[in-house]
Amino acid sequence: MTEPLRIALAGLGTVGAGVIRLLDANAELIARRAGRPIEVVAVSARDRAKDRGVDLIPFDWVDDTSALATHERADVVVELIGGSDGPALTLARRTLGAGKSFVTANKAMLAHHGLELAEAAEGASVALKFEAAVAGGIPVIKGLREGAAANAIERVYGILNGTCNFILSKMESEGRDFAEVLAEAQALGFAEADPSFDIDGVDAAHKLSILASIAFGTQPAFGDVAVTGIRHILAADIAEAAALGYRVRLVGVAEAGPAGLFQRVHPHLVPVDHPLATTTGSLNAVVADGNFVGRLFFQGRGAGDGPTASAVVADLIDIARGEFGPPYAMPAASLTALPPAPAGERRGRAYLRFAVVDRVGVLAEIAAAMRDAGVSIESLIQRGAGADGTVLVAIVTHDGPERCIAQALEKLRGSQSLAGEPMWMHLLG
Structure with missing residues (x-):
């Protein structure tokens, strides 16, 4: 029997538990597609006693998360902790330094440290995979990195935050103001107790910087993303947009050209017949324009345990098959450092x-x-x-x-x- 791919899993929140459930529920199918079984051998989280709805007895419990990087039975480390720095970054550096592949859903860490981590992975001839970091279960990273690899991408844009889209859709359908709908989103679990990263556009900006790097072959440049969120949008703005034949959406847009790399997350009025206008609720959607393939449209659930776990396990299947490749679609040394393009002449x-x-x-x-x-x-x-x-x-x-x-x-x-x-x-x- 082919040796299984053994996983060390850091973070047992909604997504971490979802990964365990998915690997168990679809074990036979995953093994057939991967060419060998994929199994978790070790886990780490803050609270060992917490009931997560999954059986953790078969796994080694590791109190020091960073120790997963050198766990003797683990071939791959999956990081689902979050945060641009701290334990997540330490684990990423140690895992790649130990010559092991690394899978993450951490868009903030990639937005800030993606180039460094890509260089480390390529130097160690291991995989750095992050399909789950952008748009949850939508295979947009793989679609741009592999499916559209022969194309020059002219523009990539889309709805990259489900919380904002849920709020705007509710304001649109029910005529309610922002604060009231935000409170409902928090009660339903669509928004965090502190929703700033979502409603101020930072989360979408993290994701946009990753998409831009893959689409254009540029170094990740999160610091150059111009960001405006949705907290000042009124019900009256939604109504005026509707009267004009538009819907309001928070849209991230990236383009590369002679003037540099343009990246912006900003509320837009979207024509009602555009695919982004029909992207409602907590859905995400990404549009990419290729010079030969034309317009590509990706839509689906951008968060939650099922979609995000699906993307994580898809990365693990690639690794089990031996499909590595450069994290950003081309070697890190080939990624260009473009200056931020000024918006004035747009x-x-x-x-x-x-x-x-x-x-x-x-x-x-x-x-x-x-x-x-x-x-x-x-x-x-x-x-x-x-x-x-x-x-x-x-x-x-x-x-x-x-x-x-x-x-x-x-x-x-x-x-x-x-x-x-x-x-x-x-x-x-």
């Missing part, structure tokens, strides 16, 4: 929303700032005063450079007519 249409004091001359002031900055207004809508006495003014611009909009907003900064910061959303085109 052209497009925009949605701008202002909360203004209800008095004479406010619209003229806004229109003058737009005119002086060279922004052409396609439409302007003013809604009646709310309970706080402010009026909402929504503007959709004609196509033009982003620097002009930035200049207009700068002209209005500090205006006594404005009650709060304006909202700027791009129209996906």
Whole structure:
């Protein structure tokens, strides 16, 4: 009988327990596809006594997580702890340093240290796999790294955070405000007690930097991602978007070109007939445009024990088959370091929303700032005063450079007519 691939598993939360259940439930199928059995031999977590709904008796318990790297019976280490540094990074470095393959779902660690870890894996001739780090069970990493390997990818973009998409979809379908829907998402377990990483766009930015590196052959550059989250979107913005034929989605966009690498996570107005507009609830979706294959669209559940465990085990099957390859689709030494591309000359249409004091001359002031900055207004809508006495003014611009909009907003900064910061959303085109 072929020797099994033996796994040391760090982290026994929702996903870790899901990996154990999946390996048990589909053991025969996985062995046939991998060419040999895959079995867990050792585990580590913070609380040994916690009931996780799986039988841990057959496995060696290791209190020191980093010791999994040198466990004598383990061929591969799976890290499901999380965090960009700390125990997860220590385990990754020690595992690769010990000449063992490493599988992770940790997008934050990869966004910050992916190049270092890829160089270590290639130097040791072992695998570094992270399908589960982006979009849960959707095989987008494998799709870009392998299925689209012959293509020059022109742009990659998508909905990369299920929590934000759940909130925006609820606001859209029920007409409720952000804070109320966020509280519901937390009660249902879709959002963390501290949801900042999700709703402020950081989680999506981690994932976008990984996708960009694989798509364009560039070094991961998380620090260059421009990030704006969804916490300031109003139910009124959702309603205005719907009236215009759009839906609001938090979209990560990456492009590489002569000006450098452009990466941005930002709320967008998405046309209702675009596939991202029909991506609702906690689903994720990624679009990649290849120069020969055309448009590729990936959609599915982006989180949860089942989808994420599925992606982890898919990586383990690859390793069991001996399918390694460079983590970022080409050797780490070939990844280029591109400067961040400036957004100023990017052209497009925009949605701008202002909360203004209800008095004479406010619209003229806004229109003058737009005119002086060279922004052409396609439409302007003013809604009646709310309970706080402010009026909402929504503007959709004609196509033009982003620097002009930035200049207009700068002209209005500090205006006594404005009650709060304006909202700027791009129209996906």
